[in-house]
Amino acid sequence: MAEPMGFFTDPTVCIGCKACEVACKQWNQLPALDDERRTMSGDSYDNTRKLDGTHWRHVKFVEQFDEDRRDGRWTMLSDVCKHCVRAGCLEVCPTGAIIRTEFDTVVIQSDACNGCKACLAACPFGVIDINPVSNTAQKCTLCYDRLQAGMEPACSQACPTDSITFGPVRELKERAGRRVVQLHAAGEHRAALYGADDKMLGGLNAFFLLVDKPEVYGLPPDPKMPSRQLVPGTLLTMLGALVVGLVSLLSFRDRRAGEAHRPDGDRS
């Protein structure tokens, strides 16, 4: 297996140009259609709105202003599939369409997906959606085809400020650590890495530097695996089966006891 590859996204240098979105759409031949939406979102300069089957990169615009708007800031974050080391989507896929590649990334094989939509709900980050063209679940592949050809993913190559950095995850973590130290020294003490260590779903191969709480960027503070309820849920369901089995058997046994004293009724 090749070395795990991924993205480090640093919103402190993102200028919101959306070159990553455009490059992603261009390389992956994703349609420009935006579902049935014909209106502006009204949410800052963000009309992409969310990651889905045809938007595999999404530049979020976070406006943080005072009531009188005299002081404030804009933060832009280019969101993407996190290619989790423990991936919820891969875990719940019933068809085997979702695979882990030799680069430790997570890819949906469109020819195997039947659109059951389990992965849409299971992803802790809400990254996946149905592509209305192929009618299969789709998301960022971390440009698997480009990686196989020794190329860099389209989005990071297009990023003019290196807000999106691509490379071996180990090297990216070192780089991210240095950037956090740099920001702390500059007085931005809220700077912290999101998903860089293995406590979050075993580690995110696409991780972020944040300068506020994760919720501000629409990211869950403690994303969880969908399977956490599998064992307790199954055991409790088995308990339910035991209860209905006993209730049913006892109810019909009572009836048989009653019938033993009765002549044959209306049995067929």
Next chain:
Amino acid sequence: MIDAPSSTWFTASPHWHVLIVMHFILGALAGGTYFLSAIIDLTGHDRRLARLGYYITLPLMAVIGIVLIVDLSRPDRFWHLLVENHTLQPIFKWWVPMSTGAWSVLLLGVFAVLSFLAAFAEHHRPQWRLARRLRPPGALGAFVAVPGALVALHVTGYTGVMLSVLNRPIWSDTPLFGLLFIVSAVAMAAALLSLAARGLRWQSPSVPALQRIWVWLLAAQVLVWAALFITLGPAASGWLNVWGAVLAIGIAIGTVLPLLAAFWRTGWGLGSGPAAAALVLAGGAIVRTAIVFVPEAIAP
């Protein structure tokens, strides 16, 4: 989003709508009816009522199969749930409720066909000896009814476990939906069978037993609902929308009213009669509808 009570608030919708609600309701009725019919066959002598159950199960299973296929975004690839398309090998993931559920629905379909054939042969084609032996008593009949009953229970409960492992608000904030669904499904099936028997004006001695079953299981549901809300914790706030009101209506008419009537005997006509059974059925359907739709009402 800043004050989200659970990490599940950050997940996306699977776009499950009316067809999934239909699957949940029909699956509960089909699985529960087959289970009760098998129990009647294995323990009792009221073969007519069990036969009625088998007659109900098979068409329900046919509809469920169609509904599940049509609900896929790529219905032409429904077989990918059972066979891996690259290798053409069977695919079974014991840790994925949708995978185990797909196999269970297929298997219950097979058991439903066998039991339907046996019931039909006994009723209309006595010369079909082998088909008649597919129902208890007898080893071959037990070989169909016992595993069939277990698979049927799985069909009633796997949908709840599936919700619990899909990371959506409410669904994945408690492990109790499987337990709730299995108890509710058999109560609904008992109500359906007793309603059908009354509709045919049968004086079946098994009908009082069916009424006992759904009364006891409704009582169990009250406990499950209490536990469910306790385990939801802060995520229970996700019910504060229109689907919470629908759920309350479903619980009131499908659980509380029939139970009150049965235990307080203020109206035995309701407690033991078709009206109560109809309420149990309607309540079960409404509750499942509310559960499927509630995450959609929670803003991402």
